[in-house]
Amino acid sequence: MTHPVLADSPDAVRAYMSLTTGDDHTTAIVSFADAAHVTDDGRDHHGTSEIRKWLDRTSSEYSYTSTPLVARTNGESGRTTVTCRLQGTFPGSPVDLDYRFRLDSAHRISRLEIVVHDPERSLSAG
Incomplete structure (x- = not known):
């Protein structure tokens, strides 16, 4: 089930955010x-092979919940x-992270940058 905050987000973003919190990599x-x-x-991490390894590693390394x-x-x-609050068994928990997605012409994720949330940048980002 998609979180209501993500309702107007592109399909690929909604899929990533909902599927990566489980084991469906x-x-x-x-x-x-x-x-x-x-x-x-x-x-x-470049290409789907490296990205799959990264997803597998991050999901097995820590237990966490993500709330958009x-x-x-x-x-x-x-x-x-997408700004999310992550809480779990990792150093620094809880933390608010920004997931910055860029989509290609086929509406798939071409770039994802995950960084600590910066309220100042959020106000100026569009």
């Missing part, structure tokens, strides 16, 4: 373009930012 990976690029915790707080989409730029 196979389905989540189809949301990504073949040459997608993910940056998380200062590390880069707000989603902002700019249809002209193909960018969506």
Whole structure:
């Protein structure tokens, strides 16, 4: 079930946010373009093979829950930012993170950057 905050987000963003909180990484990976690029915790992951390994590692390394707080989409730029609160067994919990998505022309995720939420940037981002 999709969280109400994500109701107006693009399909690929909703799929990623709902599927990666479980163990359905196979389905989540189809949301990504073949040459997608993910940056998380200062590390880069290129292509669906590396992204699948990253998803498997992060889900097995820590237990956590993710609650979407707000989603902002700019249809002209193909960018969506989802701010979530993560709580779990990782250092620094709880933390608010921004998931910054960029979609390609096929509406798949071409770029995802996960960073600590910065309220100042959120106010100026569109």
